[in-house]
Amino acid sequence: MEPDRQCMICGLPVNNGAWLCIACERAYGLAIAFAGWPDWAKALKDDEQKRRRRIARYRGFTVLSYEEAGIEDLVYSGADDSLAG
Numbered sequence: 298m299e300p301d302r303q304c305m306i307c308g309l310p311v312n313n314g315a316w317l318c319i320a321c322e323r324a325y326g327l328a329i330a331f332a333g334w335p336d337w338a339k340a341l342k343d344d345e346q347k348r349r350r351r352i353a354r355y356r357g358f359t360v361l362s363y364e365e366a367g368i369e370d371l372v373y374s375g376a377d378d379s380l381a382g
């Protein structure tokens with residue numbers, strides 16, 4: 298079965314909150330604050346984040362915010378129309 302959380306580079310299972318395993322962290326020099334990561338690493342992290350959200354929704358976990366559910370735009374575009382009139 299696909300693990301909930303895996304290294305965004307090599308796919309090994311990782312601890313809650315980690316985006317990559319210790320080996321990749323060292324190999325790619327990513328044992329630093331996220332803001333200092335190169336663009337390719339940030340892109341991989343975004344992909345892994347989406348994957349984890351998809352799995353969480355699939356398993357029926359509570360969605361924490363409209364933004365995470367991807368329906369924020371729908372909610373606000375409807376509200377704007379009604380206020381404009």
Ligand SMILES: [Zn+2]
Nearest residue numbers: 304307318321
């Ligand atoms: Zn790894």
